[in-house]
Amino acid sequence: MKKIINDPNQVVQDMIKGLVAAYPNSVKQLPGTTVITGFDVPVDNKVGLVSGGGSGHEPAHAGFVGKGLLDAAVAGEVFTSPTPDQVFEAIKAVDSGSGVFLIIKNYTGDVLNFEMAAELAEAEGIQVEKVVVNDDVAVEDSSFTTGRRGIAGTVFVHKIAGAMAEKGGSLNEVKAVAEKVVNNVRSMGMAISPCTVPAAGNPSFELADDEMEVGMGIHGEPGIERTKITSADEIATELTGKILEDIEINRNDEVAVMVNGLGSTPEMELFILNGKVHDILTEKGINVYKTFVGEYMTSLEMAGCSVTLLKLDEELKELLNAESNGPAFHS
Amino acid sequence: MDIFQVGHALEWMAKTNEKVQDNKEYLTSLDQAIGDGDHGINMARGFEEVMKKINGVAYQHVADVMKDVAMTLMSKVGGAAGPLYGTAFLKLSMTFKGSEVDNASFSKGIEDALNGVKQRGKADVGEKTLVDVWTAVANAFRENKGFGGEVILQAAKSAMEDSKDIKATKGRAAYLGDRSIGHLDPGSVSSFYLFESLAEVINEGA
Ligand SMILES: Nc1ncnc2c1ncn2[C@@H]1O[C@H](COP(=O)(O)OP(=O)(O)OP(=O)(O)O)[C@@H](O)[C@H]1O
Ligand SMILES: [Mg+2]
Secondary structure, eight states: OOHHHHHHHHGGHHHHHHHHOOOTTTEEETSSSOOOOOOOETTOOOOOEEEEEEESSSSTGGGSBBBBBBBEEEEEEEOOOHHHHHHHHHHHHOOOOOOOOEEESSHHHHHHHHHHHHHHHHHTTTTTEEEEEETTTOOOTTTTSSSOOOOOOOOHHHHHHHHHTTTOOOOHHHHHHHHHHHHHHHEEEEEEEOOOOOOTTTTSOOOOOTTEETTTTTTOOOEEEEEEEOOOOHHHHHHHHHHHHSSSOOTTEEEEEEEEEOBBHHHHHHHHHHHHHHHHHHTTEEEEEEEEEEEESSBBBEEEEEEEEEEEEEHHHHHSOOOOOOOOOOO | OOOOOOOOOOOOHHHHHHHHHHHHHHHHHHHHHHSOHHHHHHHHHHHHHHHHHHHHHOOOOHHHHHHHHHHHHHHHTOHHHHHHHHHHHHHHHHHTTTTTTHHHHHHHHHHHHHHHHHHTTTTOOOOHHHHHHHHHHHHHHOOOOOOOOOHHHHHHHHHHGGGSOOOOOGGGGGGGGGTTTTTTOHHHHHHHHHHHHHHHHHHOOO
16 A cells, blocks of 8 residues: 555544645634534524535545535545544534534445434434435435445535525525435446555455446445446446436436546546537537536545536526535635 | 353453454455445444443443443444444443343343344345344344353354345445345454354353
8 A cells, every 4th residue: 555644544633634724714623523614603594514424535525615515524434434423513513503404425324323413413402404315326226225325416415505505595495405406416437446445455446457347436335347448438428328317307408517536537537528428418409507527526546437417407506606615616 | 151240241342352353354355345345444443442441440230331332332433333333232231221131131132232223224134234143143042041152153153154145235235236145244244253252251151
């Protein structure tokens, strides 16, 4: 393992220290926790938004703490959900009396720990609502199993629910619009090289020089198939195609596109992919309203990408355009 | 063994910690195959903290040991395993509270813990999770009238080994569908260490 770290067991604390030092005027760390909050929480009369999850997905989630976005992000150990006590601290810190909204990616660990935190908060009289994001179409959807994973589409939930809370939406209104995003957002990813969890010391899987894994998860969970690597155009076609099979997006519909890098994929390659994604959508008469290309939800140093499409309506467009300002997101 | 005492509970945790630390890499490699590769790291961190917490405390009752174990696992493990093991030990603590822990009470404790875990994780037996091992051990306790180390060990062991042939429908391994078949469930293996340790404590205390 070759990494720029001090101690594999201290990476989360060390990262938070540096993050807060980089954005001293916008975020702070709750003392003694791994919670990052906005500088001015709780914000009077505003629903507080909390998200989080394992570390290793930077800039998610602390990079999305800010005006018109999240009020707090809870960082767990690398790829491991944070514990209920930490999430509870975040909830208490952002509650202004208007209630707190939790944005959870659909992984058993995240769901269990955030639910337990919500129970602790409710026991103290704090109103809590939540949404579980499950945008990854690579995984079969079934109510009998764990269901789909939450990946880069989560960033759109942060942005849009954040905008709704910022403009004074009630807890129920924030929940309703967050659910609307979840119902209209789909993603799919792929990887060409693995990542190494610092405390594990070795990569979680191996890929030969000429191989790629389609449907790769953001924690190194195996995808749906391993094939010979193809061109960017073919990769864009496969990922976009899978998404469009899963959600009905018609001619003249408007979408937001996110082409997300997983950690060590150059922007050059992300732009190459994005070019093809646009061609595919244009050919189908689907209008691209806004595009996001870059690193939003990474997987340590994994090389690869994900494509996300969010189907828009007037309300989602307005909220997507609203002003926001966090370390990793401005609009 | 007639009564499970504070000393037994402490010994149980010490042995479990040893096995988890010794097998940290093994558990992680199992989780790398069908999960995200954090199970060994999470459990090792959790039990290291458990030992720090319970060492040197003059406990009066087994229930108090179980409560400290529960709270520590809940706040230090993370992932799916943290809330699940935390819930299990919290249930043990609640069931053991206020009376001596004989076989009947231990048996009830395991049953309550199992139900707590099932409720929290919404998993049932046969979904390739640690519920499978806890179910086997709960059955062994029910069928065996005294503390039976060997019975517990065998029940836990075969349930753990059987996890290999099951298709996961809960937890991260469920994302793999059929490809989860042929791999041991990491949580079932860590639960096996827990019950292997319990069996050793019972055998030594007999
Ligand atoms: N719903 C569930 N009910 C019972 N046990 C479960 C459930 N989901 C997972 N498990 C058990 O937890 C083990 C995995 O624990 P681990 O600590 O690795 O959590 P994780 O799924 O990686 O969590 P996270 O999603 O936060 O990374 C599995 O091997 C399985 O035995
Ligand atoms: Mg895991």
